[in-house]
Amino acid sequence: MAPKVDFDYTKFKNYKMMDYIRPVGNLFCKTYYKVEFEGLENLERKGGFIIAPNHVTEFDPLFIAMASKRKFHYIAKYELFENVLLNKAITHLNGFPIVRGRGDMRAINYAIELIRRGEVLCIFPEGTRSPDSTPQKAKSGIGLMARQTGADVVPVAIYMENKDKKGSKVIVKFGECIKNGDLGFTDGGKTRENKAAAALIMNRITELWEECRCR
Secondary structure (H helix, E strand, O other): OOEEEEEEEEOOOOHHHHHHHHHHHHHHHHHOOOOEEEEEHHHHHOOOEEEEEEOOOOOOOHHHHHHOOOEEEEEEHHHHHOOOOHHHHHHOOEEEEHHHOOOOHHHHHHHHHHHHOEEEEOOOOOOOOOOOOOOOOOOOOHHHHHHHOOOOOOEEEEEEOOOOOOOOOOEEEEEOOOOOHHHOOOOOOOHHHHHHHHHHHHHHHHHHHHEEEEE
């Protein structure tokens, strides 16, 4: 049985909190870290799709949000929503909870409806922050979400020179879209295909990350 959190999966809304904190977020990305954005043309798409970044720090959602004025919706682990104040904050930043490893149909159906409404869904394929800032193996959840939503996926690399040092350079690079039809989904073999799709997406992210690192 899924743990109970206070989140309304019947409400689909773009909250304005990010608009209010955007000036501070932009200042943070220019001062505390030196954030550069690349491949922004790959966000210039109509309709709903998924963006899939590797996960380095707790600031990653902010980095992603500062790349575009378009609203993004974030999948976050349900444990974060058990705290009332954190629940409210994440919800108003367009986040929603998912119970990981269980095929949480409430969250999946919510994501499907977001894509149908033309929204952008942000999923961190690794499921947690990398311990050494390098891309890690993807969980199958990104494959499951791509299958269920039918959405295309834009891979994103977040490269940081030194996440613990103020003023470090950060590159957020958006790659070319991976068409849903290229992820290898069929009517059968869902578990195997979800894992293969997740690996393909993570490979693209890693390629982008290596391009940033090798400069």
